[in-house]
Amino acid sequence: MQQAMTTTRRTGSFRTEGRFGALRPASLRLSALFGLFALASCGAAEHDAQAASAAAPETGTVHVIDIVDFRFEPEELTVAAGDRITWRNRDVVPHTATARDKSWDSGNLNRDEEWSIVAPAAGVLDYICAYHPSMKGRITISDAGPN
């Protein structure tokens, strides 16, 4: 699955947006070996993200996953490529939304913070809370749209 995606974080009145793509191992190795080309490698990642975005343009449909009482609600969700998925922490402790394969990670989400991605190409995103791994969620992405 193409893991490149657009992310958005909102903390209180602060909101930042950016695009990132999961760096392919080859890109990481090249960056390590040729530090001077690190910027070029980042540029390639940006290009990947844009390419994914072009493959799955944002549809305007937003799906919200609330984190409540140590659960992702809903735990399973079906979306279309290009839909926006937002996690909102409504719990009293920090949580994360972290891909099982670690290809994407919300980072620390305190109470009332939220974080978004734009669903990339069709596939399945399995994720957990990195702090409380018993919390599990799954997002199924279809090209045609939600079932």
Add this chain to the structure above:
Amino acid sequence: MTTTLKAAGAALLLAGASLFNPAAAQEGPSDMQIAHIAYTAGNLDIRYAHLALAKSDNPKVREFAELMIRDHTSVNDQAVALLTKLGANPEDNATSQQLVMNAKAKRDELSALSGAAFDRAYAQNELAYHQFVNKTVETAFIPAADNKEFKALLKSALSVFKVHENHAAGMVKSLK
């Protein structure tokens, strides 16, 4: 289970038990005393966690300790925010003081251990501590709390502490 833990649990349960007894209601803890006890219990667990981080090299123990610091700090911060919003001050009481004394003894006991012996003792203490606290919060403090927002926070906190209890039980099992 140690005598210290039994005493800590007994102190908590005694505080809660008096809430059920109308005759003892006037002597039973108020919302602000419950808040002080709960906040104190959280802070004491944070101190146990710092001790674990200082003494243990076991990744599972360290991960659990970091979780305790993160979660209990968050719950306590929200308790403070709620009390500030309500213009209320937690009230120190004999149960809180007993908890602090008992925890000091337990920390001394844990500090004298090292390696796997420390890890096991820390894990067992965390399990027993959460079992006692959870039982008290669920059966005594939540039913007794008057303020709706405070009661809701206690319920949310209990769900957090139950996850900790299960996690601690797994840690105890894995360290045997």
